[in-house]
Amino acid sequence: MAVSPAFKKDLLGAIPNLRAFAVSLTQNADKADDLVQETLVKAWDKHESFQMGTNLKAWLFTILRNEFYSQMRKRGREVQDSDGVMTERLAVHPSQHGLLDLKDFRGALEQLPQDQREAIILIGASGFSYEEAAEICGCAVGTIKSRVSRARNRLQEILDISGEAEYGPDAISAQVTGSNAA
């Protein structure tokens, strides 16, 4: 069966998201684009296994993620396991003025174990539900939840955010919005 024009159009539309996810996984722009390329080729070959009307973005993310891990295995690099040994690296010191810099954040994200990083990206940035993220990662919903929560705690720790109200646009307004949210 030939590939439908709608499928091609949707593939193109998904590229920005795929690239963002790939960069989050690989932490490297060139490797990320190679990964996206592999994903597109695989998706094209496997288009018949995609059911129109279901979540194409989730399907593509699954392909990309599988491709990423299979490349890691091929290269003989060890994938960090779930409760993996946390790399003992120096914590990134946030800028002294309190506003959390995006560069610091990126550095902190890099320090997370792979499984925690992908979980927090899928949930907190790519806009997937816990159920969808669990499907993409091939694990239980509870596993995703605990990875996200550990990732969040770890990021707070690395970035030295002891409470959410401590850093923000300014101390006072952060306290006000903090109390509203509670």
Add this chain to the structure above:
Amino acid sequence: MERIWRMGVRSKIGQPGSGFVRFAFRKMASRSVGRTGQNYSMTKQQTAALHQEGSGDPLGANSEIGRKLKQYYDQLITDEVPERFTQLLSQLEETEPLQKGKG
């Protein structure tokens, strides 16, 4: 090329966390996808997904980590899609032609 792409994006950042900048990012996202001739339904979906974030969400708008995550990701998705991908899909299309109409 990729390096330039990264640098360029970084320099586009305005005030972190500013609502206007986040909005502008989305506009840029739509435009950069549109420019390559694609529809941007995916970008709209993405935007909708971002709006769905509830206030009870530990990574929602009230969370510093949640905000930074989205800022980090928005920066990545607003990058212009490199030519190589549109070319790749065209090549794939040549090897396996698109279905004409319904059937």
